[in-house]
Amino acid sequence: MRLDSLVFSAEKLDKYLLNDYTGETELTVGASYDINPALVSLLTLTSKNSDGTPMKIYAVYIGDKALISQPTQKIIVFCHGRGPHLDYYWPRAKLMANAGGKNKYGVLMIDYQGWGMSEGKPGEQEMVNDLEAAMGWLKTQGATGANITLYGYSLGSYPAVQVAAYPKTLKPGKLVLEAPLASAEIFVQDSTLLSLPGSYFVNLKLDNLGAIGSVTQPLLWLHGTADSTNPFSQGKVVYDKHNGAFKQAVIVSNGEHTDLPILLGYTNYLNILDTYQAK
Amino acid sequence: MQKKVIDILLVLVLVSLSRCSATRDVKPLEKGETSASLSLGGPLIHFGSLVIPVPFSSLGVSRGLNERLTIGGAFSITDALFGVYHLETTSLYGILKPRRFVPGISVLLDLHWIVDQWEGNFRFYPVVDLNLYWEVSKRQDLFYLNFSNWFDFASTRSDGSRQTYHWVPAIGVGYLFTPGKWSFGPEIKYLAPGVDNSKMIVAYAGIAHTGALGIYFKVARSLK
Numbered sequence: 428m429r430l431d432s433l434v435f436s437a438e439k440l441d442k443y444l445l446n447d448y449t450g451e452t453e454l455t456v457g458a459s460y461d462i463n464p465a466l467v468s469l470l471t472l473t474s475k476n477s478d479g480t481p482m483k484i485y486a487v488y489i490g491d492k493a494l495i496s497q498p499t500q501k502i503i504v505f506c507h508g509r510g511p512h513l514d515y516y517w518p519r520a521k522l523m524a525n526a527g528g529k530n531k532y533g534v535l536m537i538d539y540q541g542w543g544m545s546e547g548k549p550g551e552q553e554m555v556n557d558l559e560a561a562m563g564w565l566k567t568q569g570a571t572g573a574n575i576t577l578y579g580y581s582l583g584s585y586p587a588v589q590v591a592a593y594p595k596t597l598k599p600g601k602l603v604l605e606a607p608l609a610s611a612e613i614f615v616q617d618s619t620l621l622s623l624p625g626s627y628f629v630n631l632k633l634d635n636l637g638a639i640g641s642v643t644q645p646l647l648w649l650h651g652t653a654d655s656t657n658p659f660s661q662g663k664v665v666y667d668k669h670n671g672a673f674k675q676a677v678i679v680s681n682g683e684h685t686d687l688p689i690l691l692g693y694t695n696y697l698n699i700l701d702t703y704q705a706k
Numbered sequence: 707m708q709k710k711v712i713d714i715l716l717v718l719v720l721v722s723l724s725r726c727s728a729t730r731d732v733k734p735l736e737k738g739e740t741s742a743s744l745s746l747g748g749p750l751i752h753f754g755s756l757v758i759p760v761p762f763s764s765l766g767v768s769r770g771l772n773e774r775l776t777i778g779g780a781f782s783i784t785d786a787l788f789g790v791y792h793l794e795t796t797s798l799y800g801i802l803k804p805r806r807f808v809p810g811i812s813v814l815l816d817l818h819w820i821v822d823q824w825e826g827n828f829r830f831y832p833v834v835d836l837n838l839y840w841e842v843s844k845r846q847d848l849f850y851l852n853f854s855n856w857f858d859f860a861s862t863r864s865d866g867s868r869q870t871y872h873w874v875p876a877i878g879v880g881y882l883f884t885p886g887k888w889s890f891g892p893e894i895k896y897l898a899p900g901v902d903n904s905k906m907i908v909a910y911a912g913i914a915h916t917g918a919l920g921i922y923f924k925v926a927r928s929l930k
Contacts, residue, residue, distance in 0.1 A: 622860035624827035
């Protein structure tokens with residue numbers, strides 16, 4: 428018996444509903460953040476599982492695909508957390524697409540293997556492969572990497588850090604980590620008072636701490652001081668170990684794991700993201 | 707979503723903490739006496755809307771070498787389900803026998819040897835218990851107080867930071883019914899008293915946001 432599968436909270440979907448989704452969502456955003464339907468593209472990408480078997484995964488791109496090759500087009504690749512699927516995070520994607528102005532940013536969001544309509548089973552290497560597949564798609568659209576920001580939220584910080592540190596397809600220009608975890612082992616040790624190894628519970632490593640030192644791109648880190656899921660201290664050690672030339676911390680007093688954009692205020696949150704692009 | 711996250715973490719944490727605190731012998735066995743025991747229960751956790759003890763279990767065997775010294779061992783069933791092999795070797799020494807209202811006093815050295823089958827990670831934790839016990843009936847039921855001390859010698863954590871907790875105490879109170887060769891009874895423990903649990907990942911059922919309460923039940927049978 429292992430707890431690996433419990434780390435992932437993937438749920439299968441037969442269809443993506445996006446705006447029409449009526450289930451629980453991570454955030455609720457107003458109509459001012461709506462996206463022109465012509466700018467929403469549901470994509471299928473080919474990833475692979477840890478055995479190398481091809482797997483079809485789903486993604487959604489917000490923005491004019493014809494502009495992806497333009498150096499001025501800013502693109503956020505949002506690596507969502509352990510939440511169930513794209514529909515759950517759709518409001519967040521809409522929000523980010525409006526950073527710096529109405530529908531100004533391109534946002535690419537993927538459902539990892541096992542999430543939503545994506546084939547396969549969730550896994551550590553699978554998440555990285557899926558993000559590489561997304562980067563590959565952007566490359567085919569003409570993106571160069573410099574205008575791409577990887578945004579890893581919670582569990583999504585793992586593939587974001589891995590691809591930022593060890594890119595295989597495109598080297599992203601910037602990295603944003605919101606409420607990242609440090610590693611599975613530290614997660615275990617934060618959960619107990621003792622120095623118990625992570626291997627007593629999970630086979631997962633999720634070793635952001637081991638990879639962040641290889642990230643040279645600028646880093647923006649957002650974390651709530653009251654985060655009861657990934658404690659603030661975990662994000663702090665990741666932030667401290669980043670060796671890039673620029674890093675910025677946004678520490679949200681009394682912020683929990685899921686409410687940072689709310690506590691910051693959506694406008695302020697988007698300003699932080701947009702301002703960071705100039706770094 | 708948040709609830710699911712917390713529930714999962716509770717499972718993780720409780721399984722780990724339950725490793726630390728099962729019920730153990732408090733009164734030395736008679737010379738030549740052998741006893742087998744099953745210990746159930748663990749720290750209390752908030753699981754959804756419920757507060758439940760962690761479903762922990764271990765099997766143990768003890769033998770009295772003489773009137774003062776009892777040695778034994780226990781194997782964690784719950785840990786084995788996780789591919790983690792957790793063996794305890796115990797040495798219980800009776801310092802003072804109980805007399806009317808004067809409690810018996812015993813000290814237990816409990817060595818925990820833990821290794822997993824996945825990566826072979828090994829941990830060793832010594833535990834020292836001080837027990838005060840009273841015989842409260844002719845059939846030698848026991849009421850007891852227990853002061854348990856876990857020690858962690860690791861100097862650093864995985865992130866390179868200092869391992870803060872080298873000593874994790876617990877306070878317990880229990881009652882052991884002894885109708886003949888069988889004995890059984892509950893024990894309540896207060897784990898890590900005084901340690902702020904409000905900033906920990908798991909919402910322990912503690913006292914005033916400190917520590918964690920645990921409920922245990924032990925069944926033993928004398929095999930002499």
